[in-house]
Amino acid sequence: MKKRIAALALCLALVLALSACGSGSNLTFGTGGETGTYYAFGGVLAQYVTSNTDTTVTAVSSKGSQANIEDLDAGDIQLGFVQSDVMSYAYNGERLFEKPITDFSVVAALYMEQVQIVTLDPEIKTVADLAGKTVSIGASGSGVFYNALDVLECYGLDYETDITAVMQDFADSTESLQDGKIDAAFIVAGAPTTAITSLAATQSVYLVSLDEEHIAALRETSPYYSPNTIAADVYGTPEDCTTVAVNAIVIARDDVPEADIYNFVSAIFENSADLAHAKAAELDINFASSVTDVPYHPGAAKYFAEKGIEVPTK
8 A cells, every 4th residue: 555655646746747847937028008019919929829838928018118128127027028229228228227237138029110200280291390399209218218319319309499398108199199289299119000090090190201311310320220111001191101110029038948938939930820910910030030239038049040040149
């Protein structure tokens, strides 16, 4: 009897050990505001990874790129969406960050985030036309704020003296536009963006284009911007919009297990056609592995290596 009990105990221990080895972690994924692309797409990604791997991912709303990096650093979340420019600021200790934050790694670049300057006033045709206007330049301390400053400065506009600047998130910006409290708003997110789509459902919206000369000048000082076009049919605008974009990137804490990040990357890139979001169509493995200024997580590097792509790691 004693031998039988001992054998059963040993079998139970082996089963538990094997179960533990095969079980993934519970990861919290910081996305963005509830009317932005980060939140909507992040929720789709989290649900798919949870349903199809042994890693559980819970997407939560957040204040965006800077907050996600700070929450990662504090250990409050394990994954986060960030703009590529804000990621660089953090890693180098610039602008939004007083000192470098380097305890995170790249998971993958997912899509382009356009700098969208939206207005209901058809007379605002260029960035220069924003002079003397009331303009939302993003929430305080957000990546949008610095994108707005970059664009305004490129056109010789000071946000403190040449416009009446207000600092609002996407939802508040579109509500203020609809109520006539502001003349224009900077919104940096993958188009179509829910906040603008909702506004366009009841109003005629216009997007302000940047000209080639100023785009070239902007990229000389801030090379993380790329030229981009938003087609007229995205929001029903009178014409295509010429603008610039940054990359939407998922990052992770360095201490997240390799297996969990491998699960995350492999699940979404092997099954992108099954992801119920428009941004899934933009997923591209070469773009995903194109980040060079911040190292990749070992779990992501393992997946890309299987596809014959080498990425920088720590």
